[in-house]
Amino acid sequence: METRLLKYFLTIAQTGTISQASRELHVTQPTLSRQLKTLEDELGTELFIRKQRQMILTNAGVQLQTDAKQILSMLTQAKTRVQETDNKIVGTIAIGCIESNAANLLAQTIKRYHKQFPGVKIELYDLDSTDIQERLDQGLLDLGIVLKPSETAKYYVKDLQLKDSWGLVVSKSAFLKKEDISKVELRSVPIFITRNNLIQAEMTTLLGIPLSELHIVGKQNLVSNSLYLAKNQTAYPLCAKGAFIGDTNDLKFLPLKDADLIEQQVIWSKQRKVSDIIQNFIDLLVSEDQKNY
Structure with a gap:
C-alpha cells in the first residue's frame, strides 16, 4: 500500500x-x-x-x-530519527495544548527553541485534555500540556509552576458593572463546563461548589465553541483566564473570587522513545517555566 x-x-x-x-x-x-x-x-x-x-x-x-493517520505519523517520526542519526537537526514536533495561559509559555519556548534548531518545525493544536491524551496514544502528538488532574499513568509527567485562574466569559451588556463574580453569584448563572470527566469530578474541590448547585447548560471541549453562547447571553463558559485573550466589543472575562488556581502539566507517551529534538524541547519548556513562573 x-x-x-x-x-x-x-x-x-x-x-x-x-x-x-x-x-x-x-x-x-x-x-x-x-x-x-x-x-x-x-x-x-x-x-x-x-x-x-x-x-x-x-x-x-x-x-x-x-x-492511516498513525501510519503517516510513524513514518514521519522514523524519517526524523534517521535524519537525526545523520547529524541533521531537522524534524517536526507536534504539540497539543489546552486553552490556558500555557499557550504563552509555549510561545516563549518556541521562540528560543527555533533560534537553536531552525530546521525543526512545530505543529500546534488547540485541544482539550481528553483529545490530547487520545492523540498521544495514537502517536499523532509528541507531547501535550493538560489540566491537572488528568489520567497520567500512561505518560511521563512534568508539573508546571505556571498557574491559571478560573472565571467566566460573559456578555458585557449583561454584566456591565461587574469586575469579578462570587461563588454565590455563580450558582444562578447558566454556564458551560469542560467535558473532561476528571476535571468535572474535581470541580467541587477546585471551585468550592458542588456541581449539583450550578446551573449547567452543557459541556464544551474548547472555549471558542461556546463564545457565541456568551455573546447571545444563552450560557457562559467557565474556563481558564488564559483561554480568553483580552476583552472584545461584546465579551469580557470575570475572575471567580476565592477559587483555587488551575494547575497544569506536560505529558508525553511512555510507549515511544523520545527523540533528541523532542527531549530538547521538553527541557527548554521546563527551563522557561521555572525561569518565568
Whole structure:
C-alpha cells in the first residue's frame, strides 16, 4: 500500500468531496477517483458512500482514517530519527495544548527553541485534555500540556509552576458593572463546563461548589465553541483566564473570587522513545517555566 494513496484518502475524508481534495492535492479529479478505486480494490472494501457530490466515510473508512493517520505519523517520526542519526537537526514536533495561559509559555519556548534548531518545525493544536491524551496514544502528538488532574499513568509527567485562574466569559451588556463574580453569584448563572470527566469530578474541590448547585447548560471541549453562547447571553463558559485573550466589543472575562488556581502539566507517551529534538524541547519548556513562573 503506497503512502501516497493514504494521503489522497485522508484528504478526501477531510474535505468531503473529490473536487475539493483534487484542488488541495493538485491532481485532476479523474486521477484522484482512479487512485481511490485502486485503494478500495486493494483493501477489498468501499471506503466511502457516494451521496450526490459528498463523500461519506463507511465504517471501514473511519477505521482506515484512524490507522492511516498513525501510519503517516510513524513514518514521519522514523524519517526524523534517521535524519537525526545523520547529524541533521531537522524534524517536526507536534504539540497539543489546552486553552490556558500555557499557550504563552509555549510561545516563549518556541521562540528560543527555533533560534537553536531552525530546521525543526512545530505543529500546534488547540485541544482539550481528553483529545490530547487520545492523540498521544495514537502517536499523532509528541507531547501535550493538560489540566491537572488528568489520567497520567500512561505518560511521563512534568508539573508546571505556571498557574491559571478560573472565571467566566460573559456578555458585557449583561454584566456591565461587574469586575469579578462570587461563588454565590455563580450558582444562578447558566454556564458551560469542560467535558473532561476528571476535571468535572474535581470541580467541587477546585471551585468550592458542588456541581449539583450550578446551573449547567452543557459541556464544551474548547472555549471558542461556546463564545457565541456568551455573546447571545444563552450560557457562559467557565474556563481558564488564559483561554480568553483580552476583552472584545461584546465579551469580557470575570475572575471567580476565592477559587483555587488551575494547575497544569506536560505529558508525553511512555510507549515511544523520545527523540533528541523532542527531549530538547521538553527541557527548554521546563527551563522557561521555572525561569518565568
